[in-house]
Amino acid sequence: MQKEVFVGSIVYSKAGRDVGKCYIIVRFDDKGYAYVANGTDKKLAAPKRKNVKHLESSGDVNETIGEKLLADKQVFDSEIKSALRAYSDK
Amino acid sequence: MIFIKTPEEVNVMRKANLIVRDTLLMVRDRIKAGVTTAEVDRWVKEYIESKGAQPSCLGYGGYPASTCISIDDVVVHGIPSPKKYIEEGQIVGVDLCAYIDGYHGDSARTFMIGKVSEEKKRLVETAEAAFFEGIEGITSASRLGDISGRIQAFVEARGYSVVRALTGHGIGREMHEDPAVPNYGVVGRGLRLHHGMTIAVEPMINLGKYDVYTERDGWTVRTKDHSPSAHYENTVVVWDDGVEILTM
Incomplete structure (x- = not known):
């Protein structure tokens, strides 16, 4: 079963050249794609666009970061x- | 003497630091105009004790409370009082520590109460951003001056000053250990950091000049020109491949 993901969710890539890499979801677009960052090679200024189907949830959400992102802080x-x-x- | 921690010791330290994090989140959700600073201090003491920890500040060097609550032009070490009401438009620094399983955790936030002026808002945001600017790219190969110098440059470029009389510090079995971690310095200079070094990085920045004075109570540190001041602090551990924030 696919676990639901949110802004602030910690996820792993399960498809593409970055398989296994860990990211945090920083936003979604209108088409349902997630934008993910890891603070190193994928920074907030240029997050990576990923199909949600290609992300596996760790089951954890960083609420502090998620709340800041949603509040536009x-x-x-x-x-x-x-x-x-x-x-x-x- | 600087005490380097093993990964196992850092794992033990996490507990104290997560209690500090959660205590500040609790304060963030409850603090508002009309409550006294003594009430906030009571919340903090009760919360920390409910987790089986002790508030490290209480009794430290004779300090009479569990929390340092510093309003507007108070930089740090404001003593909570039942007569001191928090008011709309103020910026309120809340600095607290917890001790459990032989280790301390330390963190501070400056909360904006209701609608604050743009200049105070920008000051508070700059203190937070200065912390992250200071730790960006830091590893065990960095020097202390890389943190200090970057904080100073970032803050001064925005037109504020960094307090010289107070610094961050090492932390672990003691609340205050070596080294001192100033918020001013020269990039590339100073002590070399080390894998397993645990330090509290805490930009204290003023809207006006950096001069401060200590009041007669022996604790309350205020800006000399009475301009507002903001404080942002986290306990971090330096690893070979980067910095981990323990209080977030």
Whole structure:
């Protein structure tokens, strides 16, 4: 079963050249694509566009970052990078 | 002496730091105009103790409360009082620490109460952004001056000043350990960081000049020109491949 994903969800890529990479969802577009960032090679200024079907939810949501993104408050690449550390190590 | 932590020690430290994080989130959700700073302090003490931890600030060097609550021109170490009401338009720094399983966690946020002026809002946002600017790209190969110098340059480029009289610090078994982590310095200079070094990085920035003074109570630090001040702090651990924020 596909787990639902939200802004702030921590996800893994399961298709494309970045398979296995960990990201956080920073927004969705009108067509249902997710924009993801990891704070390193995919920064907030230029997040990667991914089909939601090609993302696997970790089951976790970083609520602090998610709330800031939804409230249009500034989020920082180092904040995302730090938040994803524990997941990238897995 | 600087105490380098093993990954196992850092794992133990996470607990104290997550309690600090959650306590600040609780304060963020409850703080509003009309409550006294003593009430906020009570919330903090009760919350930290409900998690089985102790508020590290209480009794530290004789400090009489669990929380430092610093309003507008108070930079840090404002002592909570039942007579001090938080008001609309103020910026309120809440700095707290928790101790559990032999380790401390430390973090601070500046909350905007209701509608604040644009200049205060920008000041608060700059303190937060300065923290992230300071840690961006930092690894164990970096120097302390890389953090300090970048914070200073970022803050001063926005027209604010960084407080010189107060610094961040190492943290672990003690709330305040070496090294001092200033918010001013020169990139490429200073102590080399180390894998497993745990430090509290805490930009304290003023709308006006950087000069501060301590009040007669021996704690409250205020800007000399009475301009507003903002504070943003997290405990972080430096690893070979980057910085991990423990209080987020």
